[in-house]
Amino acid sequence: MDKRFFLALGLMIVSFWSSGQKTDLLGTFQKDSVKIGEAVHYTLTVRYPMDWQVIYPDSTFDFSPFEYYSKVYYPTRIDSIYAIDSVVYSLATFEIDLVQKLALPVFVLSRGDSLEMVPTADSVFLQEMVTVLPDSVTLKSNVDYLPVHYATNYPYLMIGGGLCLVVLGVVFLIFGKTIKTKIRLYRLRKDFEKFSAKFENGINKLRTNQHNAHLIEEILVIWKKYMEGLENKPFTKYTSREIITAGYEKALGEVLQNIDRAIYGRLNDDQMHKNFESLEDMTLQLYQLKVKEVGHG
Numbered sequence: 001m002d003k004r005f006f007l008a009l010g011l012m013i014v015s016f017w018s019s020g021q022k023t024d025l026l027g028t029f030q031k032d033s034v035k036i037g038e039a040v041h042y043t044l045t046v047r048y049p050m051d052w053q054v055i056y057p058d059s060t061f062d063f064s065p066f067e068y069y070s071k072v073y074y075p076t077r078i079d080s081i082y083a084i085d086s087v088v089y090s091l092a093t094f095e096i097d098l099v100q101k102l103a104l105p106v107f108v109l110s111r112g113d114s115l116e117m118v119p120t121a122d123s124v125f126l127q128e129m130v131t132v133l134p135d136s137v138t139l140k141s142n143v144d145y146l147p148v149h150y151a152t153n154y155p156y157l158m159i160g161g162g163l164c165l166v167v168l169g170v171v172f173l174i175f176g177k178t179i180k181t182k183i184r185l186y187r188l189r190k191d192f193e194k195f196s197a198k199f200e201n202g203i204n205k206l207r208t209n210q211h212n213a214h215l216i217e218e219i220l221v222i223w224k225k226y227m228e229g230l231e232n233k234p235f236t237k238y239t240s241r242e243i244i245t246a247g248y249e250k251a252l253g254e255v256l257q258n259i260d261r262a263i264y265g266r267l268n269d270d271q272m273h274k275n276f277e278s279l280e281d282m283t284l285q286l287y288q289l290k291v292k293e294v295g296h297g
Helices: 002-019 152-209 213-231 240-264 272-295
Strands: 024-029 040-049 053-055 066-078 082-093 098-103 108-111 113-117 122-126
Touching: 024 122, 040 108, 152 213, 152 272, 213 240, 213 272, 240 272
Parallel strands: none
Antiparallel strands: 024 040, 040 082, 053 108, 066 082, 098 122, 108 113
8 A cells, every 4th residue: 555655645746746736635445346335445635835725524424425434644745835745545446336426625725715626536447246147045043042231331320329228218208107117017026936936945945854944044044135135235244233213113023033043053843944935925025015115206
């Protein structure tokens, strides 16, 4: 491409100067033939007085029957009077005409006036890849799945995310209290179910070993940990006496005293499991009271 271009440019310069014309314009293809979709180079060269301004077609120009790919500017050649500019356009055609012509204009600005200059049209021949068409064509179907990679539409994604946040904010303002209540009731139920399973398992073990002080203490700790979360009081740090004086004397007084005797006094009680069953019944009542309290806000 470069050798042909500079050879043509040199010939044009000689022609321009020898012609004595004030302004000259030449547009030529750098080869005589082209295939469909193949890039072809079109050189546009203009000689003009140095006090003029020349504007070349850009990507927004209609290059029909060709399509624009790119362009390259070559350094301006000047003398004392004239300047010579050259631009090489990379084009492609998808038309099926055997002969295709092109004449790209330039626009000259001088003293506030605009003048369009159009060179003599140059042509290229289309190389035919299929010269003889068969009477019938057998098509091969291909129904294999081809994965398609979708581009992420970030503006829509941001708009959608913003709308979701707005909707969530409105829902929270309207139903926030109800949602919080339901979440708290759900946690209360789950905590009680977990406690009840562990506590009942401990009572079943105690029925077969009523005099095991260590087992009795383990079951009591399970109850204290649950009560600490339910009542929001430090039951695990309370002694039985402190629990009773904290407002549970009527419900727990005798039960806790019987459990303390078994743990610290080593007093055997063949019905020790009943004390814990009573403790379980009382805990169920406290849980139900808490559910009502939370449900009514």
